[in-house]
Amino acid sequence: MRSKTHVQLVGQSPAMAALQQEVDRVARSDAKVLITGESGVGKEIVAKSIHARGPRASNIFAPVNCAGLPETLLESELFGHVKGSFTGAYRDKPGKLEMAHMGTTFLDEVGEMTLRMQGLLLRFLETGEIQKVGSEGAGRNLNVRVIAATNRDLRDMIKLGTFREDLFYRLNVIHIVVPPLRERREDIPLLVAEFLETFLGQNRSSITSVSPEAIKVLTEYTWPGNVRELENVMERLVVTAPGPTIEVEHLSSEIRVQDRVALRPKRERRRTVADDLYKRMIDQRESFWSTVYPLFMDREITRANVREVVRRGLEEARGNYKIVARLFNMESRDYKRFLNFLRKHDCQIPFKDYR
Numbered sequence: 001m002r003s004k005t006h007v008q009l010v011g012q013s014p015a016m017a018a019l020q021q022e023v024d025r026v027a028r029s030d031a032k033v034l035i036t037g038e039s040g041v042g043k044e045i046v047a048k049s050i051h052a053r054g055p056r057a058s059n060i061f062a063p064v065n066c067a068g069l070p071e072t073l074l075e076s077e078l079f080g081h082v083k084g085s086f087t088g089a090y091r092d093k094p095g096k097l098e099m100a101h102m103g104t105t106f107l108d109e110v111g112e113m114t115l116r117m118q119g120l121l122l123r124f125l126e127t128g129e130i131q132k133v134g135s136e137g138a139g140r141n142l143n144v145r146v147i148a149a150t151n152r153d154l155r156d157m158i159k160l161g162t163f164r165e166d167l168f169y170r171l172n173v174i175h176i177v178v179p180p181l182r183e184r185r186e187d188i189p190l191l192v193a194e195f196l197e198t199f200l201g202q203n204r205s206s207i208t209s210v211s212p213e214a215i216k217v218l219t220e221y222t223w224p225g226n227v228r229e230l231e232n233v234m235e236r237l238v239v240t241a242p243g244p245t246i247e248v249e250h251l252s253s254e255i256r257v258q259d260r261v262a263l264r265p266k267r268e269r270r271r272t273v274a275d276d277l278y279k280r281m282i283d284q285r286e287s288f289w290s291t292v293y294p295l296f297m298d299r300e301i302t303r304a305n306v307r308e309v310v311r312r313g314l315e316e317a318r319g320n321y322k323i324v325a326r327l328f329n330m331e332s333r334d335y336k337r338f339l340n341f342l343r344k345h346d347c348q349i350p351f352k353d354y355r
């Protein structure tokens with residue numbers, strides 16, 4: 001695991017400069033903030049910066065991942081529980097909201113909350129009171145700043161009935177959008193330098209620099225996994241590149257090949273094969289086996305197309321291949337066959353970058 005967390009928001013692109021100003025402005029108030037943007041763009045680090053630059057900085061910043069836990073555990077994580085309230089509750093435990101009293105709670109992936117949890121959260125936001133799991137008495141009144149984040153389109157979810165509109169308006173007092181890395185490529189060299197320094201500090205490595213050509217290729221890559229993907233790439237390079245300089249040939253073929261696609265004019269890229277296939281599966285509910293699979297087997301589409309489709313699925317499914325299989329309208333018994341297919345044709349993408 002990484003020991004250093006960047007509380008320093010790196011970036012000087014116009015988009016990041018505007019974001020820095022917004023963070024400063026927002027930090028002074030107590031207003032709720034909703035941060036949106038693709039996975040890995042830096043939503044959490046923006047939330048941390050808002051906390052760190054405001055009057056609550058000396059108190060706790062308590063992040064809660066609303067996607068990672070089953071509902072009952074999430075409820076206890078947020079609100080706490082009393083001893084004996086469920087098997088394994090050996091003692092009273094404060095929730096993250098209570099721990100963040102006078103500080104900030106960060107509700108990550110808030111779009112993944114069940115409707116029941118959304119109701120409990122809304123009640124807390126309206127009253128400021130928490131009700132611990134298993135407790136009968138009146139809840140404790142708290143002073144917590146709430147910052148939430150999601151990579152989902154909550155307005156779409158409201159239309160679908162999977163996100164409560166009243167909760168949305170509670171959370172969305174201030175809306176901050178963190179743009180994807182490919183829309184602020186000027187920041188890439190700065191981030192490369194920052195991550196190089198971080199990982200050199202953590203590893204024995206003979207690397208001392210990155211060649212200008214390699215930086216150029218890194219800058220032109222599309223970074224579907226955004227800053228998190230770049231961070232992971234730099235960590236790998238520090239460990240694996242022979243040194244002293246990271247050169248273009250040390251970069252993975254994906255990064256080197258993708259950049260040619262990225263260099264094509266925007267208009268030409270607007271609709272790609274992967275776009276169409278992905279849309280057919282998601283919108284038309286066609287199966288992977290009747291769309292991507294036959295086209296690939298007949299060599300109508302390339303491995304890169306398949307990988308792009310899978311990458312999108314992983315992004316949507318936050319790195320969970322089982323969910324990707326469901327998104328692609330496969331039967332659950334086809335899961336193994338799906339993984340075997342990907343492995344056999346070298347289309348399996350590391351899921352960790354999307355977690």
Ligand SMILES: Nc1ncnc2c1ncn2[C@@H]1O[C@H](COP(=O)(O)OP(=O)(O)O)[C@@H](O)[C@H]1O
Binds near residue numbers: 008041042
């Ligand atoms: N502007 C930035 N400067 C420095 N590090 C960043 C920046 N944006 C993102 N990171 C790093 O990239 C990784 C992913 O960021 P994170 O905030 O977790 O993204 P998200 O919450 O949007 O998925 C983290 O390790 C974070 O520290």
Ligand SMILES: [Mg+2]
Binds near residue numbers: 040
């Ligand atoms: Mg995150």
